[in-house]
Amino acid sequence: MNMVTSTATVFTREVRSKIRTPWPFVESLVDPLLLLVLFGPLVAGLGGVEGLPSGDTTQWFVPGILVVMTFSTSAFIGSGIQEERQAGALERMLVTPVSRLAMLLGRVLRVVVIVAVQTVVVMAITIPFGLDVFPVGFAVAVAQLAVLAGALGVVSLAAGLALTNAYAFWGMVTIFYTPVIVTSGALLPMDLAPDWLYAVSRINPLAHVVEAQRSLFVGDVADPAVALGFGVAFAFGVAGALIGTRALNRVRV
Amino acid sequence: MINARNLVRRFSLKHETVEAVRGVDIDVAPGEVVAFLGPNGAGKSTTLRMLTTLLPPSDGTAIVAGHDVRREPQEVRKRIGHIGQGNGSMDGLQVREELYTQGRFYGLDRRTSWARTSELLEQLDLAEQASRDVARLSGGQRRRLDVAMGLIHRPGLVFLDEPTTGLDPQSRANLLDHIRWLREEQDITVVLTTHYLDEADAVAERVIVIDHGQIIADGTPDQLKSKVSGDLVTVTLAEPESVDAAAEVVSRIPTAHEIESRGDVVRFRTERGDAVMPELVRALDGPGLTLRGTNVQRPTLDDVFLTLTGRSLRDDE
Known part of the structure; x- marks a missing residue:
């Protein structure tokens, strides 16, 4: 069985097993919309603070919210693989000849698709609230968020496999969640940050994607920040895939 | 079917190394039904896991279904069925869906996998539950689905790890009937682990007694019993x-x-x-x-x- 067929089979199984419960989908779509409604006006009220556009902040705020949404949709899927390990379903997968990388990619592909769909939905919903449309920029933005979703998903799976229990996994999530979201600059501009905090944001892959997304949302596809955002997300994903495949080969079920 | 020599498995626990399996030799011929019998923690499951490629041996070699478990794990996986202790099926999937997908994992084409799915649902008395969510099956039904999943690619050799643990007496008897059926009607070589004596006695033609990571006896139930003086x-x-x-x-x-x-x-x-x-x-x-x-x-x-x-x-x- 080749890589494409196995990945597709793992993907279909993932989708089918979760399609009958719409809650995860609802949850990750409602969250960005609530941020938009509740936090958006606060950002707008800041006016011409450094790093913010002086006029309408919608074009600045929506891309950040989409990155947060991508994070919350894809960064927790490692807990799912922990449940499978606990139940015995992972052991079952490991005795089949399916490639270990395909097991990861098939799972990740599900969140990639969900994120792409959600991004389009959020874009469509915010157009009536004053979002200016840049077709090429938006298309590239969707593609970039999909890459980010894949990268975060595979890193999350690697973490789920490396950490032996659910407490450890959610402990890690708690430790990383706030720093990752705050230093990504998704909610408030990192231009406001003191030097040390700004330095921290440079090692956060999300910060680079947020900056790339903001360029894409004003149609500036050629901005070097866009290429950097892709590069960082991609590198993060490849590292996650390597660690994850290794973890899947060594996991004790 | 199986030729294992001097299999050893060591685990590191904090500061000490524990030898769970200490130099085990096992030969299983095609068509045999073999039970690994021993108390909990004797090393039977660890031995089984090494034979099914789930755990690399610390030492020794094992040829299973014609291939080395260390050098060609993929080839071994294609040729064996493994029914683990847990639930192999994934919650949220329908019985039929899961079984079909498992067939695809072994490279069966769509039509073959659907045909095999229908056949196994009949044979394991799951036809009525075909469109039920696996999470809503009874313990016995879910176990039979696990067996069906292990047989989807028609393996010549099947491993079952503590197959009846946690089942009620009726489901247990039913499952043991299915294990006999594997041997008698399907011509499959069966290796199972158990800590139930009556189970080993009821289904196995040969019993390998394992204790403290070593084989302490190997023979038919009658041969073993003749070791007891009368x-x-x-x-x-x-x-x-x-x-x-x-x-x-x-x-x-x-x-x-x-x-x-x-x-x-x-x-x-x-x-x-x-x-x-x-x-x-x-x-x-x-x-x-x-x-x-x-x-x-x-x-x-x-x-x-x-x-x-x-x-x-x-x-x-």
């Missing part, structure tokens, strides 16, 4: 006061040993208890001792385990 014969007398006289008669049987009398009962061990019985009944008749009942009990695998290790398998239950 059958247990019990004679119950009509009058308790004649027990001593009866014990005296018993002691004159040349092969009788371990003679014990308590209450109205005399017990002893002897080879061929069934052959000794007619002679004993006549001998007791002579002095006019009246019998209320007799019983000849073949040794159980628990007697075997007790003889080999000085411990009873039931101790840890």
Whole structure:
């Protein structure tokens, strides 16, 4: 069985097993919309603070919210693989000849698709609230968020496999969640940050994607920040895939 | 089917190294039904996991279904079925869907996988549950689905790890019937682990007793039982006061040993208890001792385990 067929089979199984419960989908779509409604006006009220556009902040705020949404949709899927390990379903997968990388990619592909769909939905919903449309920029933005979703998903799976229990996994999530979201600059501009905090944001892959997304949302596809955002997300994903495949080969079920 | 030499598995726990399996040799011929019997923690599951590529051996070699578990794990996986201790199916999927998908994982094309799915649902009595969510199956049904999943690619060799643990007696009997069916109708070589003596006795043609990570006995249940010195014969007398006289008669049987009398009962061990019985009944008749009942009990695998290790398998239950 080749890589494409196995990945597709793992993907279909993932989708089918979760399609009958719409809650995860609802949850990750409602969250960005609530941020938009509740936090958006606060950002707008800041006016011409450094790093913010002086006029309408919608074009600045929506891309950040989409990155947060991508994070919350894809960064927790490692807990799912922990449940499978606990139940015995992972052991079952490991005795089949399916490639270990395909097991990861098939799972990740599900969140990639969900994120792409959600991004389009959020874009469509915010157009009536004053979002200016840049077709090429938006298309590239969707593609970039999909890459980010894949990268975060595979890193999350690697973490789920490396950490032996659910407490450890959610402990890690708690430790990383706030720093990752705050230093990504998704909610408030990192231009406001003191030097040390700004330095921290440079090692956060999300910060680079947020900056790339903001360029894409004003149609500036050629901005070097866009290429950097892709590069960082991609590198993060490849590292996650390597660690994850290794973890899947060594996991004790 | 299986040729394993000097299999060793070590685990590191904090500061010490634990040897869970210490140099095990196993040969299984095609068509055999073999049970690994031993108490919890004896190393049976660890051995099984090494044979099914789930755990790399720390030392030694194993050729399973014609391929080396360390060098060609993929080739081994294609040729074996493994039914683990947990639930192999994923919650949220329908029974039919999951089984079909498992077929695809083994490279069956769509049509073959659907055909095989229908066939197995019939054979494992799951046809009625075909469109049910696997999470809503009973324990016995879910176990049978696991068996079906392990058979989807028609493997010649199937491993079952503690297959009946946690099942109610009826589901257990049903599953054991299916395990016999694997051998008798499907011509599949079966290796299973169990800590239930009656289970090993009921389905296995050959029992490998494992204790403390080593094989301590290997043979058919009858061969193993013959290691225990003879059958247990019990004679119950009509009058308790004649027990001593009866014990005296018993002691004159040349092969009788371990003679014990308590209450109205005399017990002893002897080879061929069934052959000794007619002679004993006549001998007791002579002095006019009246019998209320007799019983000849073949040794159980628990007697075997007790003889080999000085411990009873039931101790840890």
